[in-house]
Amino acid sequence: DTGVSQNPRHKITKRGQNVTFRCDPISEHNRLYWYRQTLGQGPEFLTYFQNEAQLEKSRLLSDRFSAERPKGSFSTLEIQRTEQGDSAMYLCASVDGGHSGNTIYFGEGSWLTVV
Amino acid sequence: ELKVEQNPLFLSMQEGKNYTIYCNYSTTSDRLYWYRQDPGKSLESLFVLLSNGAVKQEGRLMASLDTKARLSTLHITAAVHDLSATYFCAAEMDSNYQLIWGAGTKLIIKP
Numbered sequence: 001d002t003g004v005s006q007n008p009r010h011k012i013t014k015r016g017q018n019v020t021f022r023c024d025p026i027s028e029h030n031r032l033y034w035y036r037q038t039l040g041q042g043p044e045f046l047t048y049f050q051n052e053a054q055l056e057k058s059r060l061l062s063d064r065f066s067a068e069r070p071k072g073s074f075s076t077l078e079i080q081r082t083e084q085g086d087s088a089m090y091l092c093a094s095v096d097g098g099h100s101g102n103t104i105y106f107g108e109g110s111w112l113t114v115v
Numbered sequence: 116e117l118k119v120e121q122n123p124l125f126l127s128m129q130e131g132k133n134y135t136i137y138c139n140y141s142t143t144s145d146r147l148y149w150y151r152q153d154p155g156k157s158l159e160s161l162f163v164l165l166s167n168g169a170v171k172q173e174g175r176l177m178a179s180l181d182t183k184a185r186l187s188t189l190h191i192t193a194a195v196h197d198l199s200a201t202y203f204c205a206a207e208m209d210s211n212y213q214l215i216w217g218a219g220t221k222l223i224i225k226p
Binding site (some may be wrong): 012031033035040041042044045048049055056086091093095097102104105106107108109115 | 166
């Protein structure tokens with residue numbers, strides 16, 4: 001078990017470009033979550049999947065954001081036409097949702113800087 | 116709407132002292148989580164509190180949950196420098212592992 005893996009770890013992009021982040025959850029975890037965190041703040045929920053189904057999306061997730069989990073394993077988060085306000089750390093988390101009270105594990109995060 | 120408030124947001128203390136971080140949440144929540152975050156790093160799970168009256172301890176950290184008061188506390192005993200970090204509490208929404216987070220408490224422990 002290698003934990004939750006995210007890449008790239010850092011991305012600097014010009015405003016207007018598209019970026020994609022990948023998350024590989026812990027292999028037996030059926031639930032996968034994306035959060036966004038800006039400096040000095042707590043994470044904010046973006047969306048989550050149970051297996052391949054995207055079950056909920058936050059109002060924060062504008063139509064420039066899209067997330068997929070095509071085979072119920074890894075997930076991607078794409079941001080189109082990036083804006084400076086998108087600069088943040090994007091965190092992925094996974095958990096075995098089959099039981100209550102399990103630990104939610106977070107990846108190392110993907111830092112996005114839009115210039 | 117579930118909201119989570121932590122206080123204090125910043126805490127500077129001397130090694131060897133005790134202190135408590137408070138976490139209030141606004142509506143009924145099934146579970147309460149505590150995480151630690153070091154600068155530039157991800158979130159490390161500390162405790163998951165499942166029911167009213169739950170108390171968990173790990174080393175110098177102890178967390179408790181009072182669901183009637185909608186309050187959780189993280190108590191630090193005889194602080195050491197290595198505990199310097201930002202501590203977050205998060206309440207779970209709708210029993211689906213979706214977390215609503217506090218703003219975090221930045222803890223600095225001076226040797």
